[in-house]
Amino acid sequence: MLGVPRTRLLTISTVHPSAAVALDRLIKRRAGREPLQHILGRAPFRHVMLSVGPGVFIPRPETEQLVEWGLAVAGPAPLAVDLCSGSGAIALSVARERSGSTVYAVEQAPSALVWLRRNVAATEPRVVVVEGDATAPATLATLDGSVDLVLCNPPYVPASARLEPEVAEHDPAEAVFGGPDGLALIPGIARRSFDLLRPGGWLGIEHDDTQGSSVPALLRAAGFVDVEDRRDLADRPRFAVGRRPPLPGRS
Ligand SMILES: C[S@@+](CC[C@H](N)C(=O)[O-])C[C@H]1O[C@@H](n2cnc3c(N)ncnc32)[C@H](O)[C@@H]1O
Numbered sequence: 505m506l507g508v509p510r511t512r513l514l515t516i517s518t519v520h521p522s523a524a525v526a527l528d529r530l531i532k533r534r535a536g537r538e539p540l541q542h543i544l545g546r547a548p549f550r551h552v553m554l555s556v557g558p559g560v561f562i563p564r565p566e567t568e569q570l571v572e573w574g575l576a577v578a579g580p581a582p583l584a585v586d587l588c589s590g591s592g593a594i595a596l597s598v599a600r601e602r603s604g605s606t607v608y609a610v611e612q613a614p615s616a617l618v619w620l621r622r623n624v625a626a627t628e629p630r631v632v633v634v635e636g637d638a639t640a641p642a643t644l645a646t647l648d649g650s651v652d653l654v655l656c657n658p659p660y661v662p663a664s665a666r667l668e669p670e671v672a673e674h675d676p677a678e679a680v681f682g683g684p685d686g687l688a689l690i691p692g693i694a695r696r697s698f699d700l701l702r703p704g705g706w707l708g709i710e711h712d713d714t715q716g717s718s719v720p721a722l723l724r725a726a727g728f729v730d731v732e733d734r735r736d737l738a739d740r741p742r743f744a745v746g747r748r749p750p751l752p753g754r755s
Contacts (some may be wrong), residue, residue, distance in 0.1 A: 639692025716741025
């Protein structure tokens with residue numbers, strides 16, 4: 505707006521009145537609890553800058569740890585699937601940080617798909633966008649039994665939760681809420697992930713900090729082994745991991 509880098513802001517002696525009016529407008533929007541990311545039109549996530557706005561979930565820093573875990577268990581050239589992709593934060597990060605990967609991004613909401621396609625085209629065009637229901641057996645059925653890594657940040661907030669205006673009024677409801685207990689989608693996503701994965705392949709799925717026991721239990725019920733729950737930097741239960749049982753004699 506002022507045409508100078510941030511480090512020079514303190515050295516500016518005069519601000520043109522039109523710039524002051526424009527800044528005032530932006531401050532009023534933020535004071536009205538519009539998310540900063542919508543005002544700027546972008547959100548950073550790991551090594552990518554995503555375009556965001558009305559109709560798509562703003563990626564959160566907690567989810568960066570899910571990606572970090574996924575990259576640590578994935579091989580050098582993983583076949584990876586991001587279920588519930590939203591802006592594409594997870595899929596684009598895996599593609600950017602693992603150059604040999606093949607990545608599919610599954611999203612159902614038409615409004616989010618607009619942003620997802622825009623971000624893929626601008627960032628990592630080799631990510632394949634798939635419009636579909638992450639819980640439906642037909643979604644990516646041709647990949648069944650071959651995927652190395654599934655990552656998922658589903659809608660998981662209980663319907664009765666009271667949320668800050670930035671979330672309640674600006675994140676799409678279908679991106680946030682997961683039914684009465686927040687777990688409505690998890691069994692379907694666990695089943696779909698199990699079928700997509702090759703034996704020994706890993707699933708990592710983010711959850712609410714009240715779901716550190718229930719989500720691992722749902723993964724075990726779907727047949728996953730080596731199930732564990734992981735904590736975020738604030739020491740809250742944040743995502744569950746598990747893998748499809750390896751074939752006998754394989755690790
Ligand atoms: C919490 S947001 C996560 C977005 C992104 N992965 C991230 O971490 O920033 C959940 C996303 O799942 C999508 N979604 C909800 N139900 C879905 C379903 N059954 N199949 C595919 N996508 C779904 C929503 O539209 C939303 O974009």
